[in-house]
Structures are given as C-alpha cells and as structure tokens.
Amino acid sequence: MKYSRHEAKDYAREHMQGIWAAALNPFNADLSLNEVGLRSNIRHWIDDLAIQGLFIAGKQGEFFSMSLEERKRNFEIAVDECGSKAGTIMSVSDQNFNTVLELAKHAENCGADYIVVHAPVLSFVQDKGEVLYQYFKALCDQLNIGIAMWSHPDSGYLMQPEECARIAELPNIVAIKYSVPREMYVRLSHMVGDKIHVSTASEDEWLDNIEELNWKLYLCSSPPYQLQTRNDRRMHDYTQLAFQGKFDEARTLRDSLNPVREAIASSRPADKPQAFGKYWQELLGQVGGPVRHPMLNLTETEKATIREAFEGCGLKL
Template sequence: MSAPQFTGILAAAVTPLTADGSAIDATGVQRQVDHIISGGIHGLVPGGSTGEFTTLTSNERKQVTELYVEAAAGRAPVVAGTAALSTAETVELSVHAEKAGACAVMIVPPFYDAPSFEELLAYFGTVSEAVGIPIMYYNIPSASGVQLTPEQLAQLARETAVTSYKDTGGDFAWLSAVQQQHAQDITTLNGWDTLTFAALASGAKAGVWGTAGVIPRLCAGLYDALAVRADLHAARELWAKIFPICRFLESHNYACGIKTGLDLVGVSAGPTRRPVLPLAPEYREELRTLLTAAGVETVDAAVAA
C-alpha cells in the first residue's frame, strides 16, 4: 500500500452543529475548512474526539466525512475518524470514508471493554482487508483502556495497514521510544497539545492538533519555525503564545473548549452535544484573554453567532 507521508500540522476538526445541536451544519463545515486551510494548516482530521464522534449517529458520521472531503476539495488531505465499538461498524465507516475520498482513516481501539492485543490485531487486520487506504492508530489510553508497548505498536503496524499513529497518551518517554526505535515501522504524529513543541523538536514529522482549528496561523508558524527552519528562537517565541491556550484547553472538556475558541475568533461551529455543557462565562473570558495575549483578534458573541 502506498502510504501518505503526513507532515506538518493536521487540524483535529470539530463537528459543526445547528444552534439546537440537533443536526450537522454543512455551512459550518465549509467555514471551518476555509479558516483552517487559509491559516496554513496541512490537513484535516474530522470525526475524532474533537469532533464529538461518540455523540453522532453512524449516518451523521458518514455525513461529516463527506462534507469535510467536499469542502477541502483537494486542497488538503482528509483523515476520517472511523472508530466504533464493533468491528463491523468500523469496517462500514472505513469503507465509506474511502469511497468518500478520505486519504486515510483514524481508528481508536474499541473502548469500554478494552480488547487484548490479539483481539486488537484481529480488529485492525479485518479493517485492513476491507480498505485500500492507510490507517492511523489513535493512541489515547485514558479513553480506550488500551496501553500498548512500543514493540506491540510496531508489530501492529507490520501486520496491518496501520502506517502512523496519533499519540494522545501524554507519555513523552513512550513516544520517544517508538520514534527512536520503531520509525521504520510506524510514523509518529503528536496528539497531546502541550507536548507539541517537544515532539516536533525531537523529530516528529507531524501533529494532529485541535488548537490548530482555532489559531491555525500560529500553529502553522510553529511547525515552520521548529520543524522546517530549525529556528529555535522564533519557535520559542511562538510557543510562549500558544502554550497557555493549549494548557487551558486541556483543563476543560476539549471539544467544548475548541468550540468556544471558534466562537471567539468568529468562525462559530455551534454548541457541543449534551451532556457536555457550555463553558461557564468566566472560563470563556479567560480563554478570550489568552487569545488576545497571543495576538489573536476576538469578536463579540453576537458577531460570532
């Protein structure tokens, strides 16, 4: 299989919803994609945690994939989140994503009843047989209950269509072990916001980053300074602006924080789905203050709506 070599920053994209949260907002998807790509971001990853995939129906998830591929219109690769609790549904969503034009799929292991490594090999093996596009393994042990060793992750890549992994584990030593010892088997993409600087500095080729949907120019600038130009001074200056925003987002419900940020920068994506509630007013204003300190222009709520 010809695997895409992901480089740069891929935005973990939200699922825009109508004002009452009852339906997907197609216009909102186009708004997000234009904002992200015009800001210099290199790819899109809808249908993941930031996209609230656990709150969507199977048909809504297919709709989100189709809308993001259509809105991207070949300007940036789209990696569709297709994880589900059953192998059959994961296959169905993955086959659909390939037909819709996604260049790869991102899959987190089935959660709630965490599979054994043997079951995981079978799960990803079945998906691999059903599609002709690569799989990005979504490593998020806190949500999936699955903690692979670096050696197991490399084995998974050798035996299935997994070619890369998004690491949202927060264990930098683990990420480094995979990166240093198993780069020939699997490509590392950072997925833990506050470790972005460290991961890129250590050689990670790409990152999947929800914050990039809110402040794309700053995030793309960090990648350029750190990973392309190796300008440590410029990268540190950018990171000093970005890090407080990342830290804030990691301290709240992430999708809600991202959607609040989108409201504040004038590209609203609607509410999060219940049971997640809106950020309290004081936290919303705290985020506004952080964005302003980073040099990002914000708007009034009435304008954002």
C-alpha cells in the same frame, strides 16, 4: 483511492506531513449539524491558516453523539471542501466492528485519504497484544485505505510500543496517534519511525519532536486553529522553521505563543473541552455553537472568564 494497499505506507510518508488539525463540529441551536458553518471553518483552516490536513469526526468532533449517517455526511463535506488542497483522515472508531468497517468503506468510497481507528475497549482480556493485532489485521485484510492506529487512556489501557510495532508491519498501517507519556512514544518512534508516522496531540511537544525524533506529522488536536489567525500564523511559521533546521528561531517563535497557551489553560473549564473550543472559535470569528449530550455547555460566567483571557492573550486578529 490514490494508492493501493501495498503503496499506502510510501504514500503516507510522502503526503501525510505537516500540521493536521482535529475538527470540532459546529451544531445549530437545534443541535443539527451546521454544514454551512463546517464548510466555512474548513475553508478558513486551509486557505487562511495553511493547515495541511484535517482529522474528521473524532472525539473533538463529538462523533460519539452523532448518527452513522451524520458521520458519513461529515466525511463527505470534508472531502468536498478539502479537495486537493488538504488531506483528510476520518475517524471510523466504534466498539462495533461492523460499524467501523461500514464507516471505513464509506471513507474509501467518498475519497478520504486515510482513516483512524482507536483501540477498542477490551473486557476480561489478558493478552491484549494478540487481540489488538487480530483486530487491526482484520481491518487491513478488508480495506485498501491507509489506517492510523489511535491509542488513548479512554480505552481503559494504553497500547504498548511492542504491540504497536507488530501492528505497524501490516501493509496499510501508516501512522499512529499515540496519546501516551513521552517515554512511550519516543520508544515507539525509534522502533518504527522508518515505517509509519508516530505522532501525539501535544502542541507543547511538537517542536521538540521535530528536532529530536525527526517527526514530520502533527496528528492532531485543535491548537492549529485555536493558536492562529489569518494574520497570526505562528504555529505554522515555527513549524516551517523547524523543518528547515532553524531550531533556535523556531523556539523563539514558539515561545512567543506562551501567553495564548496560558490564556487557554487558565480559562478552560474542567470537563468542557469541546464547549470551550467552540466558544474560543467564535471569539476568533469561526463557527462554534453548542455541544450535544453528554457534553456540557458553558455558563455565562465561564464565557466571561474566557473572553477576558482571550482579549489579553496577544493574538492578532
């Protein structure tokens, strides 16, 4: 560990900044984890795209289809490849508390920078706030690593800003990935923005949140390596302009990516986000591959539609 439990907040405020991307996991044709392909992708994301941190084994990475040992191996590969060049945040999410704890301790032991834990599915619960507080407190009491909360609709509810603010007082809570309507994350930012990072996965709102909320962290989804190439780093560049306070220049550059965003939105099949992302990666020269059940792979017709949209989007390869 690079910090103690009580240093976690300060460490994250200083080091957990910039664009952090959620990694898709490449699988081989036999659906085994493609370790060589994953390493190649990570090197490209860090060395060519200047991505500053990686979110590993999350929903984009199909963690729900992976064994415990595969998830641990996923952590180890990411730490090894990122080294001192980029940060790592490991998704240790699971409904079973002991599984969360086992993965979290492995993340600590293998050198990860942070972990992220999604809000659990809660059945027959009325006072969710107290349940959630005690859940995250139990993790904080047993771990030293910095913890990011993660609230999203898949849990069946959204953590309320007041609930998040209470949890944010715990010593090693350092961030939240808050997949909620903007009004909710704006309110939380005003409540705890001096204590923890508040972020959301929407690239469309990233520039506005830098300007209006003084956000320093994009945490995180796949746009950082879907909207960019070695020769076309407009997301990185508009982010740097925004951090320098050059918002008009940043907005012009951000808006120039609209044809790419539209190509993605118009060609992405419903209910196939990971399969689409992996195929788009392949068109960009990255390593993709199939998805595992329960996710669905693309049809040849869907691939043809995506290729046509990609070829006209204007990204410089």
